Amino acid sequence: MTAAESVLAGDRLALSRLLTQVENGTESGKATLDSLFKHTGHAHLVGVTGAPGTGKSCLVSQIALEVRKADPALQRSVAIVAVDPSSPFNGGAILGDRVRMRDLAGDPGVFIRSMASRGALGGLANATAGVVQVLDAAGFDLILVETVGAGQSEVDIARLAHTTIVVETPGMGDDIQAIKAGILEIADILVINKADRPGVENTERALRVNLELGYPNGGFHTFIEAGHASQDAASPSLDADVWVPPVLKTVAIESKGIAELVQTIREHREYLVKSGLLALRDRERLNHDFEVLLQERLKQDWLKTTDPSKRDEILSLVFDRKLSPGQAVERLIK
Ligand SMILES: Nc1nc2c(ncn2[C@@H]2O[C@H](COP(=O)(O)OP(=O)(O)O)[C@@H](O)[C@H]2O)c(=O)[nH]1
Ligand SMILES: [Mg+2]
Numbered sequence: 324m325t326a327a328e329s330v331l332a333g334d335r336l337a338l339s340r341l342l343t344q345v346e347n348g349t350e351s352g353k354a355t356l357d358s359l360f361k362h363t364g365h366a367h368l369v370g371v372t373g374a375p376g377t378g379k380s381c382l383v384s385q386i387a388l389e390v391r392k393a394d395p396a397l398q399r400s401v402a403i404v405a406v407d408p409s410s411p412f413n414g415g416a417i418l419g420d421r422v423r424m425r426d427l428a429g430d431p432g433v434f435i436r437s438m439a440s441r442g443a444l445g446g447l448a449n450a451t452a453g454v455v456q457v458l459d460a461a462g463f464d465l466i467l468v469e470t471v472g473a474g475q476s477e478v479d480i481a482r483l484a485h486t487t488i489v490v491e492t493p494g495m496g497d498d499i500q501a502i503k504a505g506i507l508e509i510a511d512i513l514v515i516n517k518a519d520r521p522g523v524e525n526t527e528r529a530l531r532v533n534l535e536l537g538y539p540n541g542g543f544h545t546f547i548e549a550g551h552a553s554q555d556a557a558s559p560s561l562d563a564d565v566w567v568p569p570v571l572k573t574v575a576i577e578s579k580g581i582a583e584l585v586q587t588i589r590e591h592r593e594y595l596v597k598s599g600l601l602a603l604r605d606r607e608r609l610n611h612d613f614e615v616l617l618q619e620r621l622k623q624d625w626l627k628t629t630d631p632s633k634r635d636e637i638l639s640l641v642f643d644r645k646l647s648p649g650q651a652v653e654r655l656i657k
Contacts, residue, residue, distance in 0.1 A: 326351070327358045330461050335434070338461055342436055345453040356453055359460035364605065366402075366459040366466045367592055368483060372509075373490030378516040379469045380405065381575035382490060387433055388578075389585045390465055400432040402463040406451050406470045434463065452483055452612070482608055485601060486591045488512045488584075491530065493522035507533055510568045511591050514584065518572035530570050566594050629655070 329337035344352030369386075371379050387401040427433050436458075438451060451468065458466050468484065489510035507513075513534075515526050569587055573580035595601035637655050640646040646654065 325358075326355045330355075330359065330457065331362065333462070338434070338457070339436075341457055342454055345457055346438065346450045348450070352453075356456060359457060362460035362462075363456050364459065366455075366463050367588075368455060368459075368466050368468065368485045369588060370484030370487045371467060371469045371490060372471070372487065373514075373516075374492075375471055377490040377492045378573075378575045379471075379490050382488075382514065382516055382573065382581075382584075383467045383469050384427055385573075385575050385578055385581045386467060386585055386588075387427060387465075389581045391430060391432055393582070393585060398432065399464040400434075400462065402434045402458040402461075402466045403436065404451065404454055404458070404466065404468045405435075405437045406447060406468060434458070448483075449615075455483060482611065485595060485604065486511045486588055488514055488588075490514045490516050491526060492517040493520045493526045507568070511566065512584070512587055513568050513570045514573055515570065516573045516575050518580065519574045519577070523572060527570055527572070534568060534570070564594070566591065566598075 324332070326337055326341055330341055341352065341355055345356055346352075371383050373379055383403055383405075387403060390399055390401050427435065436454065438447065438454065451470075455466055455468065487509050489506050489512070491513065493515065507530075513530055515523060515530070571580060571584055571587060573584060575581070592601070595604070634655060637646065637651045641648055641651045
């Protein structure tokens with residue numbers, strides 16, 4: 324059996340090995356990923372982002388537990404990817420909660436993976452995209468990706484995910500901070516975790532006020548999405564109701580609010596399917612991946628046929644302000 328066949332057959336060891344290869348960007352990993360691509364497109368991808376310590380790991384494992392127990396007949400499988408090099412998934416809350424850890428770990432329908440490295444060429448975002456693709460091909464119905472909310476990674480995860488959950492805690496979202504971070508622009512669902520703590524009402528009010536600023540006509544996201552949409556069949560139907568991100572309260576360590584959160588994820592997916600946005604986002608993401616690879620490939624090919632000393636020579640003219648970067652590129656290409 325090839326590695327791809329083993330993964331498709333549900334071999335967990337083969338899956339782990341492949342994920343390591345994909346993370347490290349090895350040639351055989353890439354080749355297997357290519358051969359698995361036609362099996363992707365089935366999973367629902369949920370990104371969970373927020374500041375360190377907001378309870379993302381707790382929430383993610385609670386969501387997994389809820390999905391596994393909610394509808395046993397469906398046997399929906401869940402994969403968790405933790406993208407937080409500073410605090411691996413098993414180093415945080417999960418270990419502090421051994422009973423639930425055991426629940427998850429003993430469940431063959433749940434697979435947990437921490438991104439061990441920062442990713443080889445193309446960085447963490449690229450490595451994460453590959454890992455998610457493998458898990459999708461391996462047949463997981465729901466893939467939860469936990470990332471630390473820090474600038475670019477949030478945007479990357481929003482591009483990757485169908486549903487982006489932004490996690491706040493009381494005392495964190497009380498000012499205009501949330502908007503500054505551009506967080507509301509990527510949130511499909513806002514969660515105030517640690518709702519057992521004081522100040523929940525303030526956080527909730529602040530988030531709602533910010534949301535109203537973002538949705539003056541109730542159409543913030545629609546506007547953004549429509550800007551990307553071409554006039555083809557995948558354009559979202561204008562009749563579809565606009566999705567205004569709901570604000571939910573949870574206490575992850577007490578499993579409170581989790582069923583509602585899972586229900587909201589389900590509703591968001593239904594909304595995406597009905598409005599045509601699911602297909603649109605999928606196309607946008609694949610288009611982006613294609614563009615990135617094309618650029619990288621053309622650059623690599625070009626570098627192979629170019630004398631590096633010529634490049635340095637022209638670059639030094641830029642350093643001396645004799646050429647602009649634009650002029651330097653033109654001269655080098657000619
Ligand atoms: N009081 C309270 N503590 C929580 C809640 N959820 C998580 N925590 C605690 O917050 C800490 C950080 O949680 P963790 O899931 O590791 O946060 P992450 O860094 O966002 O992944 C842990 O000590 C958790 O036990 C909650 O709802 N209420
Ligand atoms: Mg964590």
